[in-house]
Ligand code: NAD
């Protein structure tokens with residue numbers, strides 16, 4: 001009888017997904033596994049499943065002599081060395097569609113929370129205060145929102161914000177004009193044009209060499225005074241040092257951040273600003289998204305192990 005494949009699961013995935021994996025494989029669950037242990041034991045496994053951590057580095061992939069597939073329980077694959085995986089013939093699968101609704105809704109929640117000072121006001125009331133006049137907010141209605149990256153989440157956000165009667169503009173040089181039209185979004189030709197026109201800027205690109213720091217000091221210098229920014233994509237797409245500078249200068253009225261260049265973001269200088277609203281990378285953390293992410297990923301990983309073709313490779 002053929003041995004069952006071995007799967008290492010390095011972060012939390014839903015029980016139903018674990019059951020699916022266990023039906024066809026031996027599964028070791030090591031939630032929060034640290035890099036040195038991963039490097040040491042990876043040689044025993046046919047498949048590895050991760051979320052944002054641990055990092056699936058060149059070292060991990062090269063040591064994974066039996067490794068056939070790395071599954072990313074989520075969207076961004078910036079924690080996986082894709083080049084080495086390709087060189088070593090290791091398939092990488094992710095679940096890019098499974099958490100888009102949740103990340104899009106989190107973006108809008110952050111936008112509203114920061115425009116209306118909700119976390120700050122909540123805290124004041126909980127501490128026995130009131131402070132109605134302190135927490136004057138801004139409407140979304142009638143404002144211009146600039147979306148950087150009109151992919152899955154950017155387009156989801158665009159269509160919802162149109163219901164708020166916002167003017168929605170977007171910058172995305174990699175998609176055809178038809179896509180802008182489909183979502184009723186105005187295309188702007190350059191990032192700086194988007195920045196000049198926006199009351200609120202929200203970024204929805206992957207983290208790549210090109211997008212790291214793409215909203216930086218140059219952009220804050222030409223932004224509308226009182227601009228608000230939201231980052232529910234990846235830490236560092238809005239340069240954190242430049243954002244701190246723009247907050248000090250009073251250029252930025254508020255920032256809402258779900259993601260950070262280093263996570264957890266303990267000690268991040270942005271935390272000291274009252275007008276910075278933060279969440280701990282919660283974009284995909286809903287029951288619905290985690291259920292879809294886990295079960296979709298289990299199907300894809302098992303398909304690779306069976307030698308079948310999978311859609312997200
Ligand atoms: P996607 O691939 O569907 O869309 C990304 C879009 O960005 C594409 O249309 C692409 O053309 C565009 N783009 C790429 N480079 C660009 C550039 N230099 N300038 C302008 N546009 C550019 O991705 P998605 O599924 O919408 O995900 C967007 C981001 O959200 C990713 O970074 C992903 O990792 C992140 N994400 C975060 C969470 C969370 O928990 N906070 C959850 C899911 C996804």
Ligand code: MLT
Pocket residue numbers: 051052073074075076077099283284285
């Ligand atoms: C993703 O890329 O899917 C998100 O960052 C969410 C996550 O890792 O849970």
